[in-house]
Amino acid sequence: MPSYTAPIRDLEFVLNELLDVPSSDIPGYAELEPSFTGAILEEAGKLARDVLAPLNASGDKEGCRLENGVVYTPKGFKEAFTAMKDGGWNGLDLPEEFGGQGLPYLMNAAVGEIFVAANMAFNMYQGLTHGAISAILAHGSEEQKATYLPRMVSLDWTGTMNLTEPHCGTDLGLLRTKAEPQADGSYKITGQKIFISAGDHDLSENVIHLVLAKAPGGGEGTKGISLFIVPKFMVNADGTLGARNGVSVGNIEEKMGIHGNATCVMNYDGATGYLIGELHKGMRAMFTMMNEARLGVGLQGYAQGEAAYQNAVAYAKDRLQGRAVTGAENPSGPADPLIVHPDIRRNLMDQKSFVEGARAFTLWGAMMIDAAHRKGDAEAEAMISLLTPVLKGFLTDKGFETAVNAQQVYGGHGYIEEWGMSQFARDARITMIYEGANGVQALDLVGRKLAQSGGKPVMAFFEMVKTFLKDNEGDEGLKADFLDPLKAASKDLQAAGMFFMQSGMKNPNAALAGSYDFMHLFGHVCLGLMWARMAKTARAALAAGTSDAAFYETKLATGRYYMKRQLPMTATHLARIQSGADPVMALPAEAF
Numbered sequence: 001m002p003s004y005t006a007p008i009r010d011l012e013f014v015l016n017e018l019l020d021v022p023s024s025d026i027p028g029y030a031e032l033e034p035s036f037t038g039a040i041l042e043e044a045g046k047l048a049r050d051v052l053a054p055l056n057a058s059g060d061k062e063g064c065r066l067e068n069g070v071v072y073t074p075k076g077f078k079e080a081f082t083a084m085k086d087g088g089w090n091g092l093d094l095p096e097e098f099g100g101q102g103l104p105y106l107m108n109a110a111v112g113e114i115f116v117a118a119n120m121a122f123n124m125y126q127g128l129t130h131g132a133i134s135a136i137l138a139h140g141s142e143e144q145k146a147t148y149l150p151r152m153v154s155l156d157w158t159g160t161m162n163l164t165e166p167h168c169g170t171d172l173g174l175l176r177t178k179a180e181p182q183a184d185g186s187y188k189i190t191g192q193k194i195f196i197s198a199g200d201h202d203l204s205e206n207v208i209h210l211v212l213a214k215a216p217g218g219g220e221g222t223k224g225i226s227l228f229i230v231p232k233f234m235v236n237a238d239g240t241l242g243a244r245n246g247v248s249v250g251n252i253e254e255k256m257g258i259h260g261n262a263t264c265v266m267n268y269d270g271a272t273g274y275l276i277g278e279l280h281k282g283m284r285a286m287f288t289m290m291n292e293a294r295l296g297v298g299l300q301g302y303a304q305g306e307a308a309y310q311n312a313v314a315y316a317k318d319r320l321q322g323r324a325v326t327g328a329e330n331p332s333g334p335a336d337p338l339i340v341h342p343d344i345r346r347n348l349m350d351q352k353s354f355v356e357g358a359r360a361f362t363l364w365g366a367m368m369i370d371a372a373h374r375k376g377d378a379e380a381e382a383m384i385s386l387l388t389p390v391l392k393g394f395l396t397d398k399g400f401e402t403a404v405n406a407q408q409v410y411g412g413h414g415y416i417e418e419w420g421m422s423q424f425a426r427d428a429r430i431t432m433i434y435e436g437a438n439g440v441q442a443l444d445l446v447g448r449k450l451a452q453s454g455g456k457p458v459m460a461f462f463e464m465v466k467t468f469l470k471d472n473e474g475d476e477g478l479k480a481d482f483l484d485p486l487k488a489a490s491k492d493l494q495a496a497g498m499f500f501m502q503s504g505m506k507n508p509n510a511a512l513a514g515s516y517d518f519m520h521l522f523g524h525v526c527l528g529l530m531w532a533r534m535a536k537t538a539r540a541a542l543a544a545g546t547s548d549a550a551f552y553e554t555k556l557a558t559g560r561y562y563m564k565r566q567l568p569m570t571a572t573h574l575a576r577i578q579s580g581a582d583p584v585m586a587l588p589a590e591a592f
Helices: 008-018 034-062 077-086 105-118 120-139 142-153 282-287 290-318 342-375 378-409 411-415 421-432 438-449 452-471 476-504 508-512 515-544 549-566 569-578
Strands: 065-067 070-072 157-162 178-181 187-197 206-214 225-231 233-235 241-244 247-252 263-276
Touching: 008 034, 008 105, 008 342, 008 515, 008 549, 034 077, 034 105, 034 120, 034 421, 065 247, 077 120, 105 120, 105 290, 105 342, 120 142, 120 157, 120 206, 120 225, 120 263, 120 282, 120 290, 142 157, 142 206, 142 225, 157 187, 187 206, 187 225, 206 263, 206 282, 225 233, 225 282, 290 342, 290 378, 290 421, 342 378, 342 515, 342 549, 378 411, 378 421, 378 438, 378 452, 378 515, 411 421, 438 452, 438 508, 438 515, 452 476, 452 515, 476 508, 476 515, 476 549, 476 569, 515 549, 515 569
Parallel strands: 157 206, 178 206
Antiparallel strands: 065 070, 178 187, 187 263, 206 225, 225 263, 233 241, 247 263
C-alpha cells in the first residue's frame, strides 16, 4: 500500500526562505513565524499520515454508494471528517467572527497540499465547502452569512457549487435550470445539475448548495444567470434544521478516479432557494472565487504528483533489477536497485524538479491572492489573474504526467491495482478537466488575459524577470546554470506574445491554435523563475553557513536539472506557436 509523508522541510524552505513570509508587509504575515507555521505543518502532516493516507486506497476501492436516497461514504471517512472538524482545519484562513482562525490564505494552500496528497477524494468534501463559504462571504447578505457561515466553517454543514448541466459545461449560457420568484422573496428552483462533487453524503448534518439558475427577465446567455443558496434541509429562524428541501440525488457518477468523493446528479424539483448577490449577476458571484478555486486545482495536480513521486523513489531504492553499467553497486545482492540506472534517475528527476518548482509557484500565487485581498494590492491581483490559467492548466497537465511517470518506475507492478500507483494517475486526471478544462484555460490566457488592462500584467511579468536577471547578473554562480537559461526562455515567451500580436488580429485562429503551447511555455518560464530564485536562496544559505548543507546542495542540483532538461522545451513550444493555424485547421471536418 502506498504511503505518504508531508514534505515539511521543503514547505518551510518555500515559506520562510524563498518567500520570506514573516518579513512581508501583507497584513497577518508578521505572525507567520517559522515556529508557528512549522507547528501547523507538523500537525497537518500527522493527520495526513495517520488518518487520511491510510483511507486513500480503501476509499478508492470501496467508493460511495446511493441507497434509498441516502449517499454513504467509504468506511472510515466519518471518523476522519470528525478529526478534520475537531482540528478546525476548514477554518484555518476564514474569518474569526464565523469561527475561523483568520490566518492568511497562504497557510490554507500549504496545508491543503498536505491533505490533498494524502487523500484527494476525502479532502474535496471540505475543499468544496471552503469554496462555497468564499462565495457567501463575498456576496451574501449579513443575514445569510450569520445563518450559514458559522456552521459551514465548523463543518457541521458542508457546501457545493452547482454549475454544470447535462447539455452544457463550459458554455453556461445554455443552462436551463429555472428560478421562479415567490411572494416571500424566495425562489423555486427546478432543473438538473451533474458532476456535483460532494453533492450529498453522510458526513454533515446539512448540505448548502450554491446553484446557478435563470430567473425571469434576465435575458439570454450568461447575463440572465443568478446564484441561489439551496439548502438540503431548510433552516429555521432559530438555526435548527427543518423539513427536507426539494433537492435529491438522482445518481452517483461512475468515475475514473476520486471514487471516495460522491460526484452526484442533483435534481431540483421546486426546491426553495434564496438569491445570493444581485439578480442576473450570478456569474460575477461565481468568478469572485475563481482565482482561489483554480489555484486549488493546480495544487491538486502537483500534490498527486508529490505523493506518487514519494512512492516511486521508495520503490526505485528497494527494487533490485539489473546491474549498473559502470559496475555492480550492490555486489552482495543478486542485482542493483533500480535507482542506479540513468533512465530511472531521469524519470525521478523529471518528477522531483517539477513538483518542487510547482510548490514554489503555487505558494507564490497564494501570496499574491493574500496581497490582493488583505491589502488591496491591485498589481498583485492583476498578476495572479494573469497567472491563474497557467497555474491551473500547466500544473495539472504536468501533475498528471508526473503521476504517470511515477507509475512507470514500477514497470508492470505500476499497472496492477494492488500497488496503488494507478490511483494517483486516475485521481490526478480529473484536475485537467474540472474547474475549466485546460484547453479553456489556454483560451482564457491568450484570448483574455494577455490583453487585459492593455497588456500591463504580462508586461509587468516580463519586467519582473528582467529585473531579477539584471539584479543578479554579477553572480557567476547563477549565470550559466540559472540566469542564462531563464533569459532564453523569457525571450521565447516574448517572441510568442509578439507572434500573437502580429498574427492574431489578422487571423484569430493563429493565436488560438497556439494557445495550449503558450500556456505550457508560460508555465515553464514561471517554474524557471522559481528555480532561479530558489537557487539564489540556496546559495545564500550555503554561503552563510548551515548545518543542513545537503538540503541546499540537493536543491541546487535539482534546479540545474530543470533548467537544463525541462526549460529548453520553451523553444519547442515557440516553434509550434509560430507554425500558425494552417497545420491545425488544414483538414475539413469531414476528413477526421
